[in-house]
Amino acid sequence: MDAFQTILKFFMNRKTAIGYSFMALLTMGGERVFSLVAFRCPCSSENFRYGLVFLFSPALVLLVIGYFLNSKTWKLFTGCWVNPRKIFPRGNVCSFFYVFGQITLNALVAPVMWLSVALLNGTFYECAMSGLKNPAYLDAVCQSKSEKCFGELHKVACDKSSMPFSESEELKRTLQAQSQILGWCVIVTTALLSLLTTCCASCQSKVSHLQLMFWRVYEGTEKEQLEQIFQLYATKLSERNLKCFFENKEPEPISLPAFQAWEDASQLYSFSNSKQHYSTIHRLVEEGQKGISEERETMLDLADRREIP
């Protein structure tokens, strides 16, 4: 039993890495399925549009799914129509864009993975670029080939052109090579940008490393505790209500937080440099209601970085 516990602990410690690897494998599998089953290059003047749609629409869908699955999105937007001041609180108008930027960066992981896998495969790009009618591009690609290249490039992807086999093979290989080089560029740029932004954010952090680790642990624990206490109170309240309904009695009072307390607890949290509060509920409980409705302090720190062990 101990052995299994140790193995489980090993995998739980690396769950971010395992999650991302799984996502990468899923993206690769999905891309293969798409390109084998669904993708049929039309080999006409529509190549460019068809290829681009296949390249970018799944990326857009993955971005939207990324927004959906991030709970911070819903925390940000719930109730914004009724009370726009929630999103743009007095004295801290930029916080909305900051949080939305963080959510977008997190959601961009899957689309970038799709794009890089699709470009490394080469099928979509090959189809798209063989239909591009730009004269400069055609000159560059058909440089040392026969005259037919200019008119029949869009048929190369389906092997239907009247050019000799070696020439059309070489054109296909060139387009695939361009696609794969572009794919590597995308991956290198993304990796470099994410390392640099993480370094900058980490360097400017006002919170020390170990306190940050503790904060992260606290956030996870508070979430679990909240769910448990929701369950407990919901059970108590529903028992009381149904009992009173069936037995036709007066309900005894159960104390629950007021509407304003719920509103205050649902606000997104920004770390205060002077106080040691680890969450909105922590601040609410220690300072009381008046602490929240005052002007917010300048928002310091902390990007919700993941992946930093």
Added chain:
Amino acid sequence: MDRLREALDFCICHQTILGYSTVSLLTAASQHIFSSVVFKCPCNSWNMVYGSFFLLAPAFILLLFGYMVNARMWHQLTGSCSREKECSSLRAHFCQMLVPMTARALVAPLTWIAVALLGANFSECAASGSSLTKRLFCKDNGTDCQELFKIPCDKALSAQMSSERLSLQAQSQLIGWFLIASIMTMALISKCVSHCRSSVSYLQLKFWKIYSKEEQEIFEIKAKEHATKLAERNTNCFFEGTDPAPFPTPSKEEWQKISMLCTFDSHEVYYDMIRKYSSTKGGKGAKSKEERQDHIVLSPVDEAQAGE
């Protein structure tokens, strides 16, 4: 069950070596997959760029990943920009730390390059498009130069061109072996040098490493316990509308003291920052003669890591 337990103990004892070996094996396997499935040499003027990209871009990406997963780097880096004035030796310390961190991050990229050179697909493609190969191969025979691009795609042409000279593939494999041999030699020399320069004895260094690991594990357990108690208190108070009971938690300065590897004093460095913090709190900062004997030389965990 016992066998499993023994195997697990073995794995835990040698987890660093096993970790690096796994990374190397995964890199070699993925290089093989890339080489057979994804890589298609275009056999024209794009050869050089294409081959070099496949050889170097994944190595660069693996280097960046190596930096990203190095926890020690983030420990050093977090908050260092804003704490320059408190800790003047921070920059020097970070630069000194950068060398062993880079060495650890370089394992995967160098494995990729070595295996790619041994496999010879990428480098053959790149070499057949390079001007250096053109100069070496074409100095006596002018007509063959146009066909140099096509070598990776045409086996007969390759055999014909390399009847007297070493083929491009063989050259690439020689470079690969040379690279592996030189990396191994440099690794051995640097480990020898770092052990020689260590101001701590072998057994104490070993104890040091074990202590650091244990302290980290217990820190995580205690952090989770503390966070659970604090979260329980807060959520209960929120729901019941009561006033919160006072809860002692470390202040920001205390967190900073244990996080910052700021001390660069060559006379007294402690096993780890938390031990230092607890000993200065206990002894009210007084440095007695007895305490000095306890202290060991500088940057313990750096030395331990450099020695790996």
